[in-house]
Amino acid sequence: xxxxxxxxxxxxxxxxxxxxxxxxxxxxxxxxxxxxxxxxxxxxxxxxxxxxxxxxxxxxxxxxxxxxxxxxxxxxxxxxxxxxxxxxxxxxxxxxxxxxxxxxxxxxxxxxxxxx
Amino acid sequence: xxxxxxxxxxxxxxxxxxxxxxxxxxxxxxxxxxxxxxxxxxxxxxxxxxxxxxxxxxxxxxxxxxxxxxxxxxxxxxxxxxxxxxxxxxxxxxxxxxxxxxxxxxxxxxxxxxxxxxxxxxxxxxxxxxxxxxxxxxxxxxxxxx
Numbered sequence: 001x002x003x004x005x006x007x008x009x010x011x012x013x014x015x016x017x018x019x020x021x022x023x024x025x026x027x028x029x030x031x032x033x034x035x036x037x038x039x040x041x042x043x044x045x046x047x048x049x050x051x052x053x054x055x056x057x058x059x060x061x062x063x064x065x066x067x068x069x070x071x072x073x074x075x076x077x078x079x080x081x082x083x084x085x086x087x088x089x090x091x092x093x094x095x096x097x098x099x100x101x102x103x104x105x106x107x108x109x110x111x112x113x114x115x116x
Numbered sequence: 117x118x119x120x121x122x123x124x125x126x127x128x129x130x131x132x133x134x135x136x137x138x139x140x141x142x143x144x145x146x147x148x149x150x151x152x153x154x155x156x157x158x159x160x161x162x163x164x165x166x167x168x169x170x171x172x173x174x175x176x177x178x179x180x181x182x183x184x185x186x187x188x189x190x191x192x193x194x195x196x197x198x199x200x201x202x203x204x205x206x207x208x209x210x211x212x213x214x215x216x217x218x219x220x221x222x223x224x225x226x227x228x229x230x231x232x233x234x235x236x237x238x239x240x241x242x243x244x245x246x247x248x249x250x251x252x253x254x255x256x257x258x259x260x261x262x
Contacts (some may be wrong), residue, residue: 002188005190007245016172016196017202018198020189020190020193021193021198023190023193024191024193024194024218025192025193025194028191028193028194029194038215041190046190055185062248072232080202080203080206083198083199083202084202084203087197087198087199087202088199091197091198091199092250093197093198093199093200095199096247096248098243098244098246098247099199099200099243099244099247099248101240101243102203102239102240102241102242102243102244102247103203103240103244104204104240105236105239105240106236106237106238106240106241106244107238108207108233109233109234109235109236109237109238109240110206110237111233111234112229112230112232112233112236113213113230113233113234113237114233115177115229115230115233
């Protein structure tokens with residue numbers, strides 16, 4: 001059960017990054033003033049991004065109560081890989097081999113940091 | 117803005133997002149730790165509230181830094197591809213680790229395994245940083261070196 005919640009948490013946090021990117025691209029890049037920029041924060045993509053990051057963070061905090069950090073953290077760090085994967089699949093970004101290797105190193109590093 | 121100043125503004129934004137999120141985490145931790153260590157945390161009277169002023173300020177300041185880091189992050193995403201910028205956020209773990217082990221308020225113990233992990237993260241970010249940089253006008257990232 002906790003594994004499932006953790007999985008959903010990572011999914012929400014990853015989805016939030018995609019929504020933030022879409023929102024930034026579609027709504028923020030054309031703004032001319034700080035005022036317009038702030039108004040654009042209410043765009044559907046960015047509201048969705050805020051909701052998913054809030055749900056993801058709450059679920060993550062819940063899991064942290066139930067589960068050892070050293071076990072939960074590697075899942076979260078897989079989120080880095082997930083974000084790069086969805087950037088490629090849904091945003092059409094080019095991801096070179098070096099970038100994949102870099103992200104994998106980061107994931108392993110994060111896993112090590114969480115071990116006591 | 118010229119292409120060069122656009123690029124350096126992007127780097128400033130990326131750096132602010134990373135540093136502020138680490139500062140936010142560290143201050144929230146120091147603030148909450150101060151609250152927890154205080155013997156009067158719950159039955160706080162006015163004088164106790166005054167005693168708690170500093171930890172509360174840290175916790176609130178931490179939250180504020182965190183919020184600003186999220187806005188800076190959105191501005192980063194206007195300028196960089198997600199798969200390029202996102203790995204840089206892991207640098208905040210490195211900063212949090214350095215802060216948590218060196219800041220006199222926290223002073224957590226460093227372990228060889230964690231230090232090794234931190235170095236791996238650093239290496240990974242360096243690799244990613246060498247893959248591509250944003251080019252072109254209007255903040256739209258163009259094809260760079262890959």
